[in-house]
Amino acid sequence: MKELRLVVQKFDPFSDAAPRLVEYAVPRREGMTVLDALLYARDYVDHSIGLRFSCRQASCGSCGMKINGRPRLACYTQVDELGAEKVVAQPLDNFAIIKDLVTDLGSFFQRHREVTPRLVRDDAQEQDHPTGEYLMKPEELSRVLQFTYCIKCGLCTSSCPTVATDERFPGPQALAQAYRYTADVRDQGGAERMAELDGTHGIWRCHFAGSCSYVCPKGVDPALGIQLLKRHVMSGRPPHSKDDATKVWKPAEKQQ
Amino acid sequence: MSSGAEGKAKNRRGLSGWLNPYHYNFERWAYVFQRVTGVAILAYVIGHLGDTSFFVGGPTGTGPSESSWTFISGLVENSFGHLILILVVLVVIFHGANGIRLIVSELGLILGRPSPIEYPYRPKSLRSVQRVLIWVAIALALVGTGWAVLILFGGSI
Numbered sequence: 001m002k003e004l005r006l007v008v009q010k011f012d013p014f015s016d017a018a019p020r021l022v023e024y025a026v027p028r029r030e031g032m033t034v035l036d037a038l039l040y041a042r043d044y045v046d047h048s049i050g051l052r053f054s055c056r057q058a059s060c061g062s063c064g065m066k067i068n069g070r071p072r073l074a075c076y077t078q079v080d081e082l083g084a085e086k087v088v089a090q091p092l093d094n095f096a097i098i099k100d101l102v103t104d105l106g107s108f109f110q111r112h113r114e115v116t117p118r119l120v121r122d123d124a125q126e127q128d129h130p131t132g133e134y135l136m137k138p139e140e141l142s143r144v145l146q147f148t149y150c151i152k153c154g155l156c157t158s159s160c161p162t163v164a165t166d167e168r169f170p171g172p173q174a175l176a177q178a179y180r181y182t183a184d185v186r187d188q189g190g191a192e193r194m195a196e197l198d199g200t201h202g203i204w205r206c207h208f209a210g211s212c213s214y215v216c217p218k219g220v221d222p223a224l225g226i227q228l229l230k231r232h233v234m235s236g237r238p239p240h241s242k243d244d245a246t247k248v249w250k251p252a253e254k255q256q
Numbered sequence: 257m258s259s260g261a262e263g264k265a266k267n268r269r270g271l272s273g274w275l276n277p278y279h280y281n282f283e284r285w286a287y288v289f290q291r292v293t294g295v296a297i298l299a300y301v302i303g304h305l306g307d308t309s310f311f312v313g314g315p316t317g318t319g320p321s322e323s324s325w326t327f328i329s330g331l332v333e334n335s336f337g338h339l340i341l342i343l344v345v346l347v348v349i350f351h352g353a354n355g356i357r358l359i360v361s362e363l364g365l366i367l368g369r370p371s372p373i374e375y376p377y378r379p380k381s382l383r384s385v386q387r388v389l390i391w392v393a394i395a396l397a398l399v400g401t402g403w404a405v406l407i408l409f410g411g412s413i
Binding site (some may be wrong): 011013068069070091092093094095096097103142143144145146147149159161162163164165167183206207208209210211213214215216219221223224225227228230231234 | 265266267268269270271272273274277278279280281283284287288290291358361362363364365367368369370371372373377379380381382
């Protein structure tokens with residue numbers, strides 16, 4: 001059986017002075033993902049490999065790591081598609097390392113929370129106790145749909161050259177979600193959301209390197225969302241009027 | 257945890273994070289080149305201000321002495337100086353043209369609209385008109401450079 005050379009960056013901040021690369025021989029088979037190879041190495045060769053994964057189908061975003069130099073999901077990357085004899089797995093850049101391939105996404109999730117990633121209504125009573133369902137047309141949905149596919153895996157933020165140098169930059173994931181909610185016709189919180197992001201360390205720190213969109217495994221295209229946010233700021237017009245959000249479908253008994 | 261290990265555990269890439277476009281997309285290469293050429297052009301402009309202001313007055317006026325004039329002229333008026341000037345033409349034209357692409361892109365005008373994704377997936381923003389414009393910037397820079405070569409090494413035009 002053909003063997004795969006799997007190289008894993010190992011580093012325990014509590015006991016190691018520096019990261020080191022360790023090579024494992026793994027039996028290679030057709031259709032094998034990088035996660036399969038890592039699990040084989042962990043189960044049969046070195047039980048100490050630190051590895052995080054869950055769904056194995058690119059839905060949970062747990063197994064993001066740098067594979068052969070580029071951020072990818074280990075479960076969504078087949079060994080064959082890499083076209084290399086050697087697979088090198090390293091932790092995601094720009095995230096603190098907990099151990100080996102496991103990175104700390106805590107600050108990343110915090111950035112996400114800071115852009116108010118939910119529909120906001122002017123009416124506090126309506127916000128907590130909606131009187132009905134808010135309606136969208138298909139074309140209004142298509143404006144935000146691809147941004148809703150984000151699984152918060154951190155690949156975009158890991159690839160971003162601005163995140164690499166500016167700790168206060170929210171990162172492509174959070175900004176793409178800011179666009180996703182601001183452009184949603186059911187949302188009325190765009191102005192407040194943008195007041196936070198229209199600053200030195202906000203959307204204007206993005207210089208459109210496009211790497212976030214390049215590495216995104218879910219087709220979110222964060223770079224597009226961020227540029228569209230800039231467009232809304234520069235044009236002085238919100239993505240939609242506040243009145244757009246008034247179309248509410250109420251259950252039959254409430255309509256009477 | 258030792259302090260060195262703590263720094264490594266943070267894993268933030270810093271300068272190497274934006275300087276290294278390897279493994280990434282074409283726009284990332286343009287991004288790195290844009291920033292590096294920006295710094296290079298700034299350095300050139302500062303130097304250029306210095307050497308041109310030195311010539312004010314000329315060798316026969318109230319400016320520099322004839323020997324200083326000859327020395328400064330000698331720095332530029334040779335093949336190496338001309339090569340530097342050609343390089344300046346290359347990076348200035350690329351930086352300017354690519355900068356216009358970025359300004360228009362960052363207004364969200366040439367990136368396409370969000371749309372339902374189809375597989376095999378390629379991000380819309382990375383296959384829009386803006387990518388063609390990177391090639392246009394490169395072409396303009398090369399044409400300008402060719403012209404500069406003709407002027408500096410091909411005699412008078």
